[in-house]
Amino acid sequence: MKIASRKVIASVALPMSADGDPDFTAFRRYLRWLADEQGITAFAINADTGEGAHLDNPERLRTAEVVREEFGDTVYLVSGLIATHDRAAKQLAHDLSAAGSDALLMFTPPAFAGTTLSKEALVGYFSATREAGLPLIAFSLMADVGGVTLGPDTLASLCAVPGLIAAVKDASFDARAYVRTRNLLKQDFPDVELLTGCDNFILESYLLGAHGSLLGFAGLAGAATLRLHDLVHAGRISEAIQWDAERIAPLAAVMYGEPIRDNRSRLKEALVHLGVIDSAHLRAPLRPVSAQERQRMLAVVDRTFAPLGVPA
Template sequence: MVKWEGVMPAVTTKFTKEDALDLVMFQKNIQAQIEAGVHGIILGGTLGEASTLEQEEKEILIRKCVELTEGKIPVIMNVAEQSTKGAIAAAQRAEKSGADGLMLLPPMRYKSTDRETVTYFKAVANSTSLPIMLYNNPVDYKIEVTLDMLEELIECENIKAIKESTRDITNVIRIQNRFADRIKVFTGVDTLGMESLVIGAVGWVAGLVCAFPAETVAIYELVKANRIQEALKIYRWFMPLLELDISPQLVQNIKLAEVATGIGTEHVRAPRLPLEGAERARVLNVIETAMRNRPELPDYKNINSII
């Protein structure tokens, strides 16, 4: 059973220089996430270079991640397909491969109407027994899941959560005012992570967590414990790194950060290419500056036992 709360990394997919899955580095990163105390793993999202992955590769990643997590935290598979038929097939394959839940995007490439989007989501939800987090990101995908659409969608009992990425954090409050605990709201924008948690988001689907899992979880746990000033101190340090997530080259940026912390490589799958020139120097400067000033973290894992 998926507990829809906490920090859930949208992990990068690790590749070798020969463009095969790098399961050795994948294992190292997942183990670092688990050790830091994340609350779930999301595979095959935008950061996971989903559009370039073969279905067989997705299934390998699910099975490997299920093996590594040992049932301690849920493994969520992203579904981002061009057709309803394709999305249903992907959802069912993910369930068969052992995923504990799904993150579901609206149809890719085609800008569906509200009615088409609702019908699409319902068809996929009704095709699987897995619990589902909807992904609401009209900035990048040009389709918004409105409150009225969500009202229709919660007729599907397995639609449990939403990744809120409209960039309007007051939407966190609007969703909770209308649906209370029926829909669990996650923030999906790194640079609005702490703010969203403070106003009531129950979780954070994060990007820079891929390289800095402990810092991300520490912010979440401190906010949850109402130790806002301590969380803010870490968040201020983190912000230049978090801004690397809101870029078309977020995958390359975050993979460079993973190299710096020793839990990833720079290899991306074409058509993506590693950064070069002035932009590479700029991103490396952000990462190197952060590494030099990396904060000392409180004992956030035992925060509830501290009086």
């Protein structure tokens, strides 16, 4: 079964206690809300939304285990893989597989954030995880949040390795880069799926050819994102445009505005406001949003979810 058959994979937050430790009780409640009230059946953990770069490996593994304890095999679980070298990536891939992950979202090594490491180095790094037997999602992530936007040559080298890459998540937040990725996959690697991670232009990225999505935005407005996906893929474009204008674009604009790194604190503030979790604590050095920004953002949250939740 293809990854995009899950339609929308929600990249989820990880609630924290006041001392900065993961609050797995709140995490279970939050995931249940996404599944039972928002219709989400696929989660991405240990990614940017879930403060994955700020977790240690035991915490990453425990996060995966908690999802499996809560849902068994009824949800699809993508785990972000962040490691500093090939041997560490190999071990973490094995451990994440044992903890119940179905696929790996492959970050580039942190030492290369904002730059492009050689194609040969990246192919070797990705290939080090193959023994774990999990599908790999190559993560093309904008430099402003610590990633690397993977260019066509680099993606072509990765996709050319038989069976290495199942999908590409494009979170370049750049329409031109997104189209280049789409064109490469469509023309040369049609079996590699395109997942949009561009929370700032979700509708447009679907109209430009995304098979599915892996979005932090869906960790809040899951049902709204699923509806947008279904409308576009049913060819109901005028309805999708209206839905986006009413329920998606205004919220995405405040959640993913500048500074974009604050999207994690904004998401937690919104979840507190909706009564899903009890606190918006982050792991330092991340910091909360200002009171003024919180007020402005939550007004948009209210409009998005009014009057009784997102319609089905």
